[in-house]
Each structure stands twice: as C-alpha cells, then as structure tokens.
Amino acid sequence: MCIIETQPVIETRRLTLRSPGVQDAPRIAALANDPDIARMTCRMPHPFGPGDAEDFILAVASQDPARAATFLIEHEDAGPVGVVGLFEGDDRVPETGYWIGRDFWGRGYATEALQAATAWARARWRRRALVAGHFSDNxxxxxxxxxxxxLYTGETRRQFSRARGQLTDTRMMVWLA
Known part of the structure; x- marks a missing residue:
C-alpha cells in the first residue's frame, strides 16, 4: 500500500517547503501583487489581492495529493518568499512552476526550492520526468x-498568460531523474 502525504514538508539548507495556510494569505497577496511576477506566469492574475490569496490557499488544500503538490517557499529568516508547485497538466508527465517575490530574486531560492521539489517528486511520486516552461522574454x-x-527540449509553445491577457511564447524544458 502506498501512503500519500497530504501535507508534506520539505526542508533544505535555507528553506522549508510546506502547504500554505490561511495565516499566509496576507504575505502571499503582498508578494504576488507585483505585475512583473504575475506577467511571467500562466495562471496568476494581476492585480492579486487578499481574496486571490485565499482562493489560492483553498485550491491548494483541495488538490489531489496523488496528482498535485503546491508548496509555500519559506526562508528561515525572511518568512514566505514564493511558491513552487507540481501538477499533472496536458503533458504525459507532471509539470512544475514557481514564482519568487521580487525582494528575493537573485539569491538562489528558486533553484533550491525546485531541486527539493524535484527530489521529493522522484522519491514520493516515483516521477522520472517533469516538464516546465518559461516565457521567452524571461x-x-x-x-x-x-x-x-x-534541459531545453527545443519546443516553443504558445501559452495563455492570465495577467497579460494574451498568448505568449513559452520555451519548454524537461527534467529527467
């Protein structure tokens, strides 16, 4: 029998990846309400207010833990700094995505969180591949x-960005265990 963690916690050298809770809504809203963050994602609206943060937290709480896992990225000193998620989408393998608050760009938090999330997916979900994409202008x-x-796949897709309100060229990448 396989036991699926419903609220996993992942620890790295500087970060804790955990499920977001209601208490995190103000911080998530403050970090995510940045047009330069939202426009680099497919799903995030802009503006992003407290209601959007609450909706996000409820959506995470209702995820099927066998098909999706979304983590708040929390720094040991700074508190929440972003989000990383893994989910089954249109591809044959799960997808991952992330965002980091502007004040925390360039510090390696996204890389550290992604490395931890991919290791978790490999160990817990037995995933051997994940896909990700980034907009061509990012x-x-x-x-x-x-x-x-x-690694880059060589594929570019047109994906809709909710914050931009338009299709955007997305360079696709793959991670292989």
Missing amino acids: PASGRVLEKAGF
Missing part, C-alpha cells in the same frame, strides 16, 4: 530551471 527563469537540472 530568460532568468530559464537559468533557474537549468541550475535545477532542467
């Missing part, structure tokens, strides 16, 4: 994914 995200072990 090469910094591509560098984060490369540092976390993702």
Whole structure:
C-alpha cells in the first residue's frame, strides 16, 4: 500500500517547503501583487489581492495529493518568499512552476526550492520526468530551471498568460531523474 502525504514538508539548507495556510494569505497577496511576477506566469492574475490569496490557499488544500503538490517557499529568516508547485497538466508527465517575490530574486531560492521539489517528486511520486516552461522574454527563469537540472527540449509553445491577457511564447524544458 502506498501512503500519500497530504501535507508534506520539505526542508533544505535555507528553506522549508510546506502547504500554505490561511495565516499566509496576507504575505502571499503582498508578494504576488507585483505585475512583473504575475506577467511571467500562466495562471496568476494581476492585480492579486487578499481574496486571490485565499482562493489560492483553498485550491491548494483541495488538490489531489496523488496528482498535485503546491508548496509555500519559506526562508528561515525572511518568512514566505514564493511558491513552487507540481501538477499533472496536458503533458504525459507532471509539470512544475514557481514564482519568487521580487525582494528575493537573485539569491538562489528558486533553484533550491525546485531541486527539493524535484527530489521529493522522484522519491514520493516515483516521477522520472517533469516538464516546465518559461516565457521567452524571461530568460532568468530559464537559468533557474537549468541550475535545477532542467534541459531545453527545443519546443516553443504558445501559452495563455492570465495577467497579460494574451498568448505568449513559452520555451519548454524537461527534467529527467
């Protein structure tokens, strides 16, 4: 029998990845209400207010733990700094995505969180591959994914960005265990 963790916690050198709770809504809203973050995601609206944060937390709580896991990225000193998620989408393998609050860019938190999330997916879900993408006008995200072990597939997809309100070229990448 396989036991699925419904609220896993992952510890890294500097970070804790955990399920977001109601108490995190104000911080999530404050971090995510940045047009430069939202426009680099497919699903995040802008503006992103407290109601959006509460809806996000409820959506995470209702995820099927065998098909999706979303983690709040919490720094040991700074508190919540972003989000990383793994979920089954349109591809044959699960997808991952992330965002980090602007004040925490360039510190390696996204790479550290992605490395921990992929290791968790490999160990808990027995996943041997994950896909990710980044918008063509966001090469910094591509560098984060490369540092976390993702490789470019050569495929570019047109994906809808909710914050932009339009289709955007997305460079696809894959992680292989």
